[in-house]
Structures are given as C-alpha cells and as structure tokens.
Amino acid sequence: KEKGRNTYHFFTPDLDATAQAKRAIERDLRHAIKTFDEFHIVYQPIVDLETGQMKSAEALIRWHSAERGLVSPDQFIPLAERNHLILPIGEWVLETACREIKSWSEQSQTPFRVSINLSSRQFKEDNLPEVIKGVLDRTGFNPNQLSLEITETLMMENLDEALKMLHELKAMGVRLSIDDFGTGYSSLNYLKRFPLDTLKIDRMFVRDVTTNPEDAAVVAAILTMAHSMGLEVVGEGIETKDHNDFLFAKGCQLGQGYYFSRPLRIDEFNLFAERSEYE
Numbered sequence: 080k081e082k083g084r085n086t087y088h089f090f091t092p093d094l095d096a097t098a099q100a101k102r103a104i105e106r107d108l109r110h111a112i113k114t115f116d117e118f119h120i121v122y123q124p125i126v127d128l129e130t131g132q133m134k135s136a137e138a139l140i141r142w143h144s145a146e147r148g149l150v151s152p153d154q155f156i157p158l159a160e161r162n163h164l165i166l167p168i169g170e171w172v173l174e175t176a177c178r179e180i181k182s183w184s185e186q187s188q189t190p191f192r193v194s195i196n197l198s199s200r201q202f203k204e205d206n207l208p209e210v211i212k213g214v215l216d217r218t219g220f221n222p223n224q225l226s227l228e229i230t231e232t233l234m235m236e237n238l239d240e241a242l243k244m245l246h247e248l249k250a251m252g253v254r255l256s257i258d259d260f261g262t263g264y265s266s267l268n269y270l271k272r273f274p275l276d277t278l279k280i281d282r283m284f285v286r287d288v289t290t291n292p293e294d295a296a297v298v299a300a301i302l303t304m305a306h307s308m309g310l311e312v313v314g315e316g317i318e319t320k321d322h323n324d325f326l327f328a329k330g331c332q333l334g335q336g337y338y339f340s341r342p343l344r345i346d347e348f349n350l351f352a353e354r355s356e357y358e
C-alpha cells in the first residue's frame with residue numbers, strides 16, 4: 080500500500096491534471112445523459128457532385144454542456160466508448176435522427192436517407208440488431224433509408240464476428256457504409272467480403288488532392304476499386320470547388336464538406352433542403 084502510494088509521485092502534474100479533467104468530463108456526461116437535454120443532432124448534407132443536389136445527410140451529435148459550453152464529439156465520444164456510456168448515447172442518436180428525418184421526409188414527401196455513425200463499442204454488442212430493430216419499430220423509420228457508418232479498423236479487429244454482424248444488419252434492410260476509408264489497414268481485397276453499399280474517402284486524402292500527386296493517386300485508386308465492386312463513393316472534407324471538380328472528374332458521385340454546407344441544426348437543415356430542391 081505504502082509503495083503504491085509512492086508511485087503517484089511519478090505522475091507528472093500534467094498527466095494528473097489530464098486524468099482529472101477526463102474524470103470531470105465523465106461525471107458531467109453521466110449526468111447529462113439522464114435527460115439528454117444538453118444534446119442535439121446536426122445534419123451535414125451529402126451532395127451529388129454533378130448537380131449540387133442534396134442526396135442524404137450524416138447525423139453528428141453535439142453536446143452543449145451548461146458547465147463547459149460546446150464539447151466536441153472528438154472529446155467525449157472516445158471517453159464514452161471507454162466506459163459504456165456510448166451505448167445509451169448511440170441509441171439516443173439513432174432514435175432521434177430517425178424520428179427527425181422521418182418527420183422531415185413526410186413533410187417534404189421525399190424519402191430521405193440518413194447516415195449514422197456506429198462506435199466499435201456498439202458494434203461489438205451482440206444485441207445491436209435488436210437495438211436497431213427497436214428504434215425502427217418505435218419510429219416507423221424505413222430501414223432502407225438508414226445507413227450505418229462503421230470504420231475499417233472496427234471490421235478488421237475481429238473479421239469473422241464483424242462479418243456475421245454486418246450480414247445480420249444487412250438482412251434487416253439497412254445500408255452499410257465504411258467511414259474514413261484509407262486511414263486504417265484493411266486492404267481493398269478484404270473489402271470484397273463485406274456486404275457494403277458505400278465507401279467514404281477520408282478527408283485526409285481529399286485535403287491536398289489537387290496539389291499532392293500521391294494523394295491524387297490514392298484517391299483515384301480507391302475510386303477505381305470501389306466502382307469495380309459496385310460501391311457508391313462519398314468524398315469527405317470537400318472544402319473547395321477544386322476538391323469538388325477533381326473528385327467528380329475521377330468518377331466520385333457524392334461529396335460532403337464545408338464547400339456545400341457545415342453540419343446544420345434540423346430547422347436550418349429543413350431550409351437548406353427546401354432551397355436545394357428548387358435549385
């Protein structure tokens with residue numbers, strides 16, 4: 080015990096402060112998910128690169144903490160993944176996004192697709208299909224309007240388990256996207272085995288695509304392979320007209336990024352969607 084206590088002296092004050100800060104965020108997060116009052120979802124349009132028309136949207140969670148102000152998902156999602164809080168949070172996102180997009184689809188009389196991020200923690204829960212089925216039943220949302228985004232590292236971690244889960248989800252009629260493609264280690268060869276619909280090219284490759292020949296070659300190769308597998312491709316992080324034009328010239332149909340729109344609150348999103356329809 081004595082020795083154990085002494086080891087604390089080896090922690091630098093910095094590390095200690097970080098650990099404390101994390102515990103404090105975790106405490107606030109636990110409190111916040113009792114009501115979910117401090118959370119909302121923003122929707123970022125996914126746009127046809129040829130026509131500029133919106134085709135679907137990605138749901139992204141926002142936490143506006145009374146104590147801390149706006150907390151970025153990059154700060155609290157990894158934390159929530161470590162302590163299981165991601166399970167209630169993930170289910171809340173699914174249910175809220177399906178409800179909001181269903182209501183929007185009904186008003187505008189356009190069946191509309193929404194993409195939702197799944198964390199690896201959710202994906203590893205055996206009851207994920209039941210959770211999703213429950214959400215679809217409660218909201219009356221059409222499964223083929225729901226696209227689930229998963230990362231490649233997640234799928235490579237436990238290949239056989241992942242394949243089984245993906246097929247189970249696919250059998251429910253939902254669509255499957257591979258997110259942040261190019262950042263993990265999966266070879267395109269493995270990709271063939273997954274029942275995927277969409278591949279999202281990570282924004283890291285898009286950023287310098289018009290100036291860096293290596294990035295350009297990677298993006299072109301991803302597009303060629305994805306198309307030969309019949310996958311729909313979304314370019315992420317499109318910030319300029321040059322990004323847009325380059326990707327479109329290489330055969331990418333869809334894009335997402337600040338060039339089209341930042342993520343929008345549902346009321347702003349409605350306005351954007353209406354405008355986009357009449358363009």
Ligand code: C2E
Nearest residue numbers: 139140152153156172196197198316317318335336337338
């Ligand atoms: P992601 O899934 O790759 O989401 C795209 C991120 O890129 C979003 O950041 C979005 O706001 C940002 N972005 C969009 N367009 C551009 C652009 O043109 N340039 C740049 N630099 N960034 C752009 P956000 O909303 O901060 O989310 C960060 C990450 O947090 C997401 O990355 C995702 O991994 C995670 N996340 C967000 N919402 C959820 C959620 O509801 N559930 C789970 N499990 N993870 C989420």
Ligand code: CA
Nearest residue numbers: 137196228258
């Ligand atoms: Ca995503």
Ligand code: CA
Nearest residue numbers: 258259279315
């Ligand atoms: Ca992404």
Ligand code: CA
Nearest residue numbers: 230258259281
């Ligand atoms: Ca990401």
